[in-house]
Amino acid sequence: MLGFLLVVLLIPYLIAAYGLLFVKLRWGLRLFGAFIVATIGLLTVMFLVEAYPIIARDGVAVFLQTGWDPVRESYGVLQALTGTVLTSAVAMALAMPMALGVAVTINEILPARWRGVFGSLVDLTATMPTVIYGLWGLFVLGPTLQSLVNTLARDTMTSPYTLFTAGVLLAIMITPYAAAVIREGYALVPKPVEEAIYAVGATRFEAALIKLRYVRNYILGGFFLALGRAMGETVAVAMVVGGNFVRFTTNIFESGITISSLIALQFPNAASYQYMVPALFAGALLLTLFGLAINAVAIYIIQRGQI
Amino acid sequence: MAKVEFKNLRVSFGASPVITGVNLSIPDRSITALMGPSGSGKSTILRVLNRLIELYPEARVSGEVYLDGQNIFDMNVLELRRKVQMIFQIPNPIPNLSIFENVALGLKLNRLVRGRGELFERVKSALEKAQLWDEVRNRLDMPAGKLSGGQQQRLCVARALAFEPEVLLADEPTANLDPENTAKVEALFLELKKEMTIVLVTHYPPQAARISDYAAFLYKGQIVEWGPTKDIFTKPGHELTEKYVTGRLY
Numbered sequence: 001m002l003g004f005l006l007v008v009l010l011i012p013y014l015i016a017a018y019g020l021l022f023v024k025l026r027w028g029l030r031l032f033g034a035f036i037v038a039t040i041g042l043l044t045v046m047f048l049v050e051a052y053p054i055i056a057r058d059g060v061a062v063f064l065q066t067g068w069d070p071v072r073e074s075y076g077v078l079q080a081l082t083g084t085v086l087t088s089a090v091a092m093a094l095a096m097p098m099a100l101g102v103a104v105t106i107n108e109i110l111p112a113r114w115r116g117v118f119g120s121l122v123d124l125t126a127t128m129p130t131v132i133y134g135l136w137g138l139f140v141l142g143p144t145l146q147s148l149v150n151t152l153a154r155d156t157m158t159s160p161y162t163l164f165t166a167g168v169l170l171a172i173m174i175t176p177y178a179a180a181v182i183r184e185g186y187a188l189v190p191k192p193v194e195e196a197i198y199a200v201g202a203t204r205f206e207a208a209l210i211k212l213r214y215v216r217n218y219i220l221g222g223f224f225l226a227l228g229r230a231m232g233e234t235v236a237v238a239m240v241v242g243g244n245f246v247r248f249t250t251n252i253f254e255s256g257i258t259i260s261s262l263i264a265l266q267f268p269n270a271a272s273y274q275y276m277v278p279a280l281f282a283g284a285l286l287l288t289l290f291g292l293a294i295n296a297v298a299i300y301i302i303q304r305g306q307i
Numbered sequence: 308m309a310k311v312e313f314k315n316l317r318v319s320f321g322a323s324p325v326i327t328g329v330n331l332s333i334p335d336r337s338i339t340a341l342m343g344p345s346g347s348g349k350s351t352i353l354r355v356l357n358r359l360i361e362l363y364p365e366a367r368v369s370g371e372v373y374l375d376g377q378n379i380f381d382m383n384v385l386e387l388r389r390k391v392q393m394i395f396q397i398p399n400p401i402p403n404l405s406i407f408e409n410v411a412l413g414l415k416l417n418r419l420v421r422g423r424g425e426l427f428e429r430v431k432s433a434l435e436k437a438q439l440w441d442e443v444r445n446r447l448d449m450p451a452g453k454l455s456g457g458q459q460q461r462l463c464v465a466r467a468l469a470f471e472p473e474v475l476l477a478d479e480p481t482a483n484l485d486p487e488n489t490a491k492v493e494a495l496f497l498e499l500k501k502e503m504t505i506v507l508v509t510h511y512p513p514q515a516a517r518i519s520d521y522a523a524f525l526y527k528g529q530i531v532e533w534g535p536t537k538d539i540f541t542k543p544g545h546e547l548t549e550k551y552v553t554g555r556l557y
Contacts, residue, residue: 112364192399195359200413200466201388210412214403 040292047285054278062282066248068266075279077286079248083163083256084287087237088230090167090252091174095226098171099178100219104208106179107186119183126176134239137169142240149253156253161242163249163256169240170230177229178222185218186211217302224298231291234260259287309373310335310504311356311474316370318351318360325351327528329370333521338496338505340515340536343525344557349508350396352525353476356506357391358384374474389417392467393476397483398459400466402452406443409451409462410434410469419470429469436499437465438491457488464495474504481514493518512552516540524548 013035048055054062054075065076106118142160145168149157157164189211197207212219242255245262249255257265263280270276309332318326326348333339341349354360358379360368372379379387400409410430413419420426434440439461443454451462460480467475477496481489496505496518509515515522515536522540523533524547532539532548543549550556 190399191362192395192397193401195362195395196399196401196463196466198359198362199357199388199393200470201385201417202412203385203416206416210401210404214401216403 040288044285044288047281047288050281051278051285054275054282057275062279063286068245068262070273070276073273073275075275075282077259077262077279077283080245080257080259080262080283081286081290082248082250083166083241084231084258084260084290086163086250086252086256087167087170087241087258088227090164091170091230092223092227094168094171095175095178095230096219096223098175099182099222099226100212102175102179103182103186104212107183108204108208108211122176122179126180130173130233130236131239133169133173134236137165137236137240141165141169141172158253159242159255161240161255162253163241164252166237166241166256166258167252169236170233173233173236174226174229178226181222181225182212182215182218185215185221188218189214220298220302224294227294228291231258231287231294232260234264237261238264259283309333310375311506312371312373312376313352314371314373316352316355316372317368318348318355319367320363321365325528326355329525329528329530331523331530331533333504333506335504336500336502337520338500338507338518339521339523340519341506341508341523341525342512342515342551343510344551345510346527347525348528349510349525350478353393353478353506353508356474356476357388357393359393385417389413389419389470390472391474391476392470392472394460394463394467394478394480396479398456398463400451400454400459400462403450405448406451406454406462407447410465413466414469417470430465433465433469434462436468436495437461438495439465457484460484460488460492464492468499472503474506475499477505477507479508479510482510512540512554516552524551526551 013032015031051062058065062076063081064078066079067074067076068079069075102122106115106122110118138161142165145165146157146160149164193214194207194211197210202210237258238261241257241261243257243261243265244255245257245266262283266276266280270280311331311333313329313331316326316329317324329348329352341352343349351360354363355368355372356374356379360366361384374382374387374390401412404412407430410433411426414426414429420429431440434443439458442458443449443462451459454462460483464480481492484492493514496507499505500520507515507519519536521534522536524531524539524545526547532543532545539548540552543552547556
């Protein structure tokens with residue numbers, strides 16, 4: 001199946017390259033664009049084909065039911081989807097204010113000669129391997145959060161490894177992505193507009209708010225880039241989320257699972273069961289469709305908001 | 308008494324000096340034209356007067372500038388900018404804010420009005436003075452970026468006038484306008500000088516001759532000559548000035 005897919009994917013690129021070189025640049029580029037769409041489509045089709053056995057057996061129930069019982073070959077991915085939504089929500093709620101703060105601090109408050117250095121440092125944190133974040137989350141962040149939360153509200157967090165831990169770790173990981181996009185837009189505020197803002201008597205803080213309003217499309221762009229990362233992140237989340245793929249929970253202070261970490265944690269032994277591989281592909285299909293839906297919303301919002 | 312007084316003003320950007328010792332008095336309720344070729348430092352002098360120069364990290368300023376006898380560098384910068392408003396060479400409304408918001412923004416930020424009724428009246432009156440009201444009264448919520456160039460510039464005039472400033476700085480305000488809009492702006496300035504001090508930067512001597520009361524000729528960061536406009540144009544005391552006002556020096 002995989003080999004077949006590779007060949008199918010390769011042919012269009014060869015045709016596109018031929019079009020690019022020998023026919024017309026415009027047509028070549030169009031073909032490339034078409035094949036990017038086709039790639040996503042083929043991936044979705046592949047997931048659907050691989051997930052077909054369990055869909056044929058259970059119907060849509062595989063997406064709507066909870067629980068993960070290999071012994072009875074009963075699988076549901078709803079708890080994983082809930083986990084993905086909850087960890088992403090925690091991550092975005094924390095990351096967006098941080099990203100805005102980072103962007104404004106670097107572009108507005110720091111002296112000009114420090115901006116490059118701090119900007120590069122923040123960008124650098126985005127390139128660190130995620131397994132390092134995971135290790136740090138395992139040994140530092142998780143226990144710290146547990147004692148912090150339990151100090152504020154006794155016995156709330158029974159384990160250091162929960163959906164909340166994963167959300168906070170994700171927030172730290174995705175902040176540089178959102179911040180980079182916002183900073184890029186912020187730097188594009190034209191000097192005459194900046195002068196206008198200060199000429200009407202804005203303080204630095206007020207000027208920053210007005211400029212952020214000016215670059216709101218970049219903020220949206222940063223939001224969706226970061227959200228995509230948060231939903232897809234696998235290794236670091238798998239290390240700190242607690243790995244509870246059995247019991248459904250909406251309490252962020254309990255152990256849980258996300259779709260991508262479910263796939264990562266369950267794939268090694270999935271082949272021993274008849275329906276687990278299809279169930280995991282059902283999860284992958286759900287995550288893909290969810291991601292596409294969010295991107296569609298993003299495109300709609302950005303196009304509607306255009307001046 | 309002079310409304311604005313420059314004493315030995317020097318400005319440099321990085322290593323390159325732009326203003327090298329300017330002394331100048333600007334009389335109240337009059338139009339003073341700053342003329343000179345490109346790069347002579349005219350715009351820089353304006354940006355010192357409302358301290359927008361501080362947005363340029365590489366700029367170094369020394370010397371003294373007085374507004375009503377008070378050193379502007381000792382003043383609260385927000386208070387200074389309330390009193391000293393500016394119109395720019397390139398129309399620069401904040402494009403994503405509405406027409407109304409562009410004029411209202413400064414009033415709101417500085418808490419100069421109480422209540423929505425007073426805010427609306429101030430915005431309306433500023434737009435009327437700038438002769439834009441009739442064209443935009445039915446679309447005050449439209450983003451300012453959608454206006455034409457001439458309308459954008461009049462919107463910027465309205466934004467400045469909404470403050471009821473004491474000093475109005477105008478940095479080649481008609482450089483990007485057609486003759487009709489230019490005439491409108493010039494007529495407006497002649498009206499406004501009854502209420503405020505206007506400092507007009509221009510690189511077009513006939514404009515200075517038409518509407519200014521006083522004129523200063525700047526060349527390479529220094530004032531060559533200044534005085535009543537009539538004298539500067541009819542009996543210039545310096546060869547460079549004569550060359551400039553007769554169009555032989557650009």
